[in-house]
Amino acid sequence: xxxxxxxxxxxxxxxxxxxxxxxxxxxxxxxxxxxxxxxxxxxxxxxxxxxxxxxxxxxxxxxxxxxxxxxxxxxxxxxxxxxxxxxxxxxxxxxxxxxxxxxxxxxxxxxxxxxxxxxxxxxxxxxxxxxxxxxxxxxxxxxxxxxxxxxxxxxxxxxxxxxxxxxxxxxxxxxxxxxxxxxxxxxxxxxxxxxxxxxxxxxxxxxxxxxxxxxxxxxxxxxxxxxxxxxxxx
Amino acid sequence: xxxxxxxxxxxxxxxxxxxxxxxxxxxxxxxxxxxxxxxxxxxxxxxxxxxxxxxxxxxxxxxxxxxxxxxxxxxxxxxxxxxxxxxxxxxxxxxxxxxxxxxxxxxxxxxxxxxxxxxxxxxxxxxxxxxxxxxxxxxxxxxxxxxxxxxxxxxxxxxxxxxxxxxxxxxxxxxxxxxxxxxxxxxxxxxxxxxxxxxxxxxxxxxxxxxxxxxxxxxxxx
Numbered sequence: 001x002x003x004x005x006x007x008x009x010x011x012x013x014x015x016x017x018x019x020x021x022x023x024x025x026x027x028x029x030x031x032x033x034x035x036x037x038x039x040x041x042x043x044x045x046x047x048x049x050x051x052x053x054x055x056x057x058x059x060x061x062x063x064x065x066x067x068x069x070x071x072x073x074x075x076x077x078x079x080x081x082x083x084x085x086x087x088x089x090x091x092x093x094x095x096x097x098x099x100x101x102x103x104x105x106x107x108x109x110x111x112x113x114x115x116x117x118x119x120x121x122x123x124x125x126x127x128x129x130x131x132x133x134x135x136x137x138x139x140x141x142x143x144x145x146x147x148x149x150x151x152x153x154x155x156x157x158x159x160x161x162x163x164x165x166x167x168x169x170x171x172x173x174x175x176x177x178x179x180x181x182x183x184x185x186x187x188x189x190x191x192x193x194x195x196x197x198x199x200x201x202x203x204x205x206x207x208x209x210x211x212x213x214x215x216x217x218x219x220x221x222x223x224x225x226x227x228x229x230x231x232x233x234x
Numbered sequence: 235x236x237x238x239x240x241x242x243x244x245x246x247x248x249x250x251x252x253x254x255x256x257x258x259x260x261x262x263x264x265x266x267x268x269x270x271x272x273x274x275x276x277x278x279x280x281x282x283x284x285x286x287x288x289x290x291x292x293x294x295x296x297x298x299x300x301x302x303x304x305x306x307x308x309x310x311x312x313x314x315x316x317x318x319x320x321x322x323x324x325x326x327x328x329x330x331x332x333x334x335x336x337x338x339x340x341x342x343x344x345x346x347x348x349x350x351x352x353x354x355x356x357x358x359x360x361x362x363x364x365x366x367x368x369x370x371x372x373x374x375x376x377x378x379x380x381x382x383x384x385x386x387x388x389x390x391x392x393x394x395x396x397x398x399x400x401x402x403x404x405x406x407x408x409x410x411x412x413x414x415x416x417x418x419x420x421x422x423x424x425x426x427x428x429x430x431x432x433x434x435x436x437x438x439x440x441x442x443x444x445x446x447x448x449x450x451x452x453x454x455x456x
Contacts, residue, residue: 090365091365103357
């Protein structure tokens, strides 16, 4: 439905122009983007070293970095051609922390608590199955391993049902098996969602993304398509 | 001392009536204070509103206010000439519970505020980004910080059960109706019935020890 709407208007999902964010008392902006457009249905990887602005961009797009404590923000973001507001962000997007917080309670409670309405057709068990967590459903989430907690948090994020996911290093802290499960899950859901994720894993970026943005010192220094996308288009 | 212990252990009906009434009034007052206290505390702890610091300062000041001042304030409302005088609840259990409610409320709010100011920012951001309805956010916050909420209840109970000003001013220390442990101790001492005063003092002391054990156990579990 939303993809049709986007196709009709030919508007990018996000059109970012002159975006700048400077943390309190920082000497340089953490993020400075002259122009960037993100297309609906895309899976975009943000790569770059620590402090390159990946998290700042994801949090800004989710309105989790308010302009306060003298932090400087200048943002011109359009969402489907209209000014992007916090209300829209809460309705359309969800953000997953690099080191996610799992709620007190079972895995099932974590996932179910994120479902927005009873009418939702989200099946928590299906999501947990995709993330290889079906056998952990009744377990206390906070007592799971780091990689499992990461998957619980991702399951919760997906169960939330929003069409746009901002994932901050979704495979960080996960062992190779967990990381593989997360990549597999994202491969299966990326067909129905717009995913913007940051990563240090070249492998994850190449395998998952339709587009790779390389950030350095808050600026986009390259914007390319991964090898698999290049091959399929040629 | 022997007679005082006998009053407790031989089940003196009047002594146990006073003990039961005190505990009941305190439970009701604390229970009612949790209903508005928790959401107000959470809101003040989280929301960075313009007047937040001023409001927190007022709440902190109220939680340290002498009990007789709170008693006086509630009295001025429910006394015959007061705006709520038509309710006719002065010198009834309802008046004692109402007064103790206002005694417990600022304490509950201030403990909840302190707990929520220190809550993991990722939790706050997570429930924010999930776009959950307010009630669901509140439910998750209560589950997440239940240790702090139990501490708030325990501290409020300790303050309420040991106070004398509110119970005396609003309850009038009426035998079999509004007499609590503290008002009874004050009254019995004045009239020279030391045995009952001592027995109730022992019970209050035991309650204080019990509250401390519960608080310490919870702190260790954290």
